[in-house]
Amino acid sequence: MKILVTGGRGQLGHAIQRHLQGHQLFITDVPELSIFDLISVEKALHDIQPDLLLNAAAYTNVDGAESHKEEAFQVNAEGPLVLAKATGKRKIPLVHLSTDYVFDGTKKTPYTEDDETHPVSVYGASKLAGEIAVRDYNPQHFIVRTAWLYYVAGKNFPKTMIELAKNKSEIRVVNDQFGCPTYAAHLVTGLVELITQGIFGTYHMAGSGQTTWFGFASRLFKEMGLKTIVKPVAGTEFPKPAPRPVYSVLQTIRRPAVVLPSWEEGVRDFVELFGKHAG
Ligand SMILES: NC(=O)c1ccc[n+]([C@@H]2O[C@H](COP(=O)([O-])OP(=O)(O)OC[C@H]3O[C@@H](n4cnc5c(N)ncnc54)[C@H](OP(=O)(O)O)[C@@H]3O)[C@@H](O)[C@H]2O)c1
Numbered sequence: 281m282k283i284l285v286t287g288g289r290g291q292l293g294h295a296i297q298r299h300l301q302g303h304q305l306f307i308t309d310v311p312e313l314s315i316f317d318l319i320s321v322e323k324a325l326h327d328i329q330p331d332l333l334l335n336a337a338a339y340t341n342v343d344g345a346e347s348h349k350e351e352a353f354q355v356n357a358e359g360p361l362v363l364a365k366a367t368g369k370r371k372i373p374l375v376h377l378s379t380d381y382v383f384d385g386t387k388k389t390p391y392t393e394d395d396e397t398h399p400v401s402v403y404g405a406s407k408l409a410g411e412i413a414v415r416d417y418n419p420q421h422f423i424v425r426t427a428w429l430y431y432v433a434g435k436n437f438p439k440t441m442i443e444l445a446k447n448k449s450e451i452r453v454v455n456d457q458f459g460c461p462t463y464a465a466h467l468v469t470g471l472v473e474l475i476t477q478g479i480f481g482t483y484h485m486a487g488s489g490q491t492t493w494f495g496f497a498s499r500l501f502k503e504m505g506l507k508t509i510v511k512p513v514a515g516t517e518f519p520k521p522a523p524r525p526v527y528s529v530l531q532t533i534r535r536p537a538v539v540l541p542s543w544e545e546g547v548r549d550f551v552e553l554f555g556k557h558a559g
Contacts, residue, residue, distance in 0.1 A: 284308065284330035286315050286363065287337025291434035292377065295464035296336065300472060306330065309337070315359030321366050332475065333367050334375040335360065338407070342381070345403040346521040352402055357409035361417065368418035373480070375471060380427035380459060380486065382408045385525020390490070392533040393425075393482050401522040411482070420480055424471065427486040427530055428496070431464035432554050438547075441497045442554075445508040455494035455512030458527045460486035463546030465553070470538045477536055484530040487543030499544060503551040 281303045285296055288307035297307060306328050313320050315337045325333075338356055339345060345352035360376055367374045381404035382397040399405045414421045430436035444451050462485075470485045491499070494512040501508060515524070532539065540546075 281331045282306065282328065284324060284328050284333045286313060286333065286335045290336055290338070290340070291429055291431040291436060292336040292464050292467065294433035295431045295468045296334070299465045299468040316354050316362050318362050318366070321362050325366055325370060325372065330372060332373050332375065333363060334471070335363055336377060338377065339403070342401060342403040342524075343521040345401065345406065349402050349406075352406040353409065356403070356406035357413060360410035361413035364414045364417035364421070368420075371420065372418075373420040373422070373475075374414060374418045375422045375424065375475065376410065376414045378411050378423055378425045379404065379407045380425060380528035380530050381525060382411065382425065383525050383528050385457075385527045387527060390529040390531035391484070392531050393484055394533065400525060403522060404525075415482075422471075422474055422480060423482040424467075424474065424485050425483070425530060426462050426467055427528060428459045428461040429464055429467065430461065430550065432550065437461075437493065437496065438500050438550060438554075441500060442504070442506075445501065445506050448508060450509040450511055451497065452511045452513045452517065453492075453494040453497045454515045454518060455492045456515050456526060457524055458490050458492055458529055460488070460490055460528075460530055461496050461543040461546055462487040462540065463543075463550050465549060466540045466546055470540050473538045477538070479534075479536075481534065483534055483538065484532045485538060485540060486530040487540055487546045489542045489544065490529040491543060496543070496547070499547050500551070503547050504554075 284306045289309040339352045384398040498510045
């Protein structure tokens with residue numbers, strides 16, 4: 281299968297390049313292909329004639345989006361709209377990534393695909409607008425909501441924690457936000473399974489189980505053999521421009537289900553590859 285990947289040099293894009301095998305990949309990103317630039321998108325589809333478009337592009341700076349609303353909406357809402365129209369017209373299936381931040385976090389049990397969305401941040405609102413555009417303009421879509429994504433490439437929570445641990449004997453980490461850390465390599469495997477099943481729709485796909493940022497960091501340090509002490513604190517200790525859902529655990533009720541390995545297995549596999557990467 282010929283797969284055109286947009287936003288292909290981000291975290292997920294790097295994971296796709298390394299872990300998605302057996303298909304012909306066409307990796308693109310800004311500046312050569314901006315997803316909200318209709319002419320560039322049309323040209324890429326015409327030149328490559330892909331069997332599938334996988335959109336890994338996004339404006340992912342959750343706090344930055346609060347003060348750069350226009351930019352966030354341009355990439356996260358207008359971009360998917362352009363992609364959905366262009367692929368829909370050509371009957372090319374579209375895989376589009378979305379987020380747990382489309383939910384407000386007031387639920388006390390895992391969010392399923394049927395739960396009502398209600399974003400509390402600009403980033404979440406922009407991603408929700410992107411979902412709606414994809415649903416409206418390309419019926420052959422896989423909208424995949426994932427969460428707390430990380431990989432050995434790119435900027436993310438575990439890499440920040442590892443950096444901090446180099447100079448600190450103790451790190452304070454938020455222990456009252458619950459979610460599903462998702463190792464990008466596992467997500468790639470899940471996306472391939474989903475595409476192979478070929479049933480279009482909206483899916484939740486995140487590391488199985490749940491934890492807090494504190495739990496995530498503690499597990500990471502344990503796997504890495506780091507001695508830095510991780511101390512649990514309330515989110516109010518680290519005020520941020522964008523509100524976060526306090527509980528955004530994702531679960532799938534779609535059948536056949538694509539269920540990712542546990543978030544703990546994700547940390548283990550990340551550490552294994554990170555060691556090789558660092559060495
Ligand atoms: N990271 C998370 O924790 C998380 C959680 C839930 C869902 N997701 C979703 O998962 C997907 C992948 O996330 P990720 O963490 O891999 O993101 P990422 O590392 O930020 O990568 C996004 C890529 O898109 C590129 N991009 C930005 N604007 C673009 C445009 N107009 N056209 C084409 N490419 C553009 C970025 O380039 P620049 O770096 O140059 O801007 C970057 O290479 C996104 O849809 C995201 O919303 C992520």
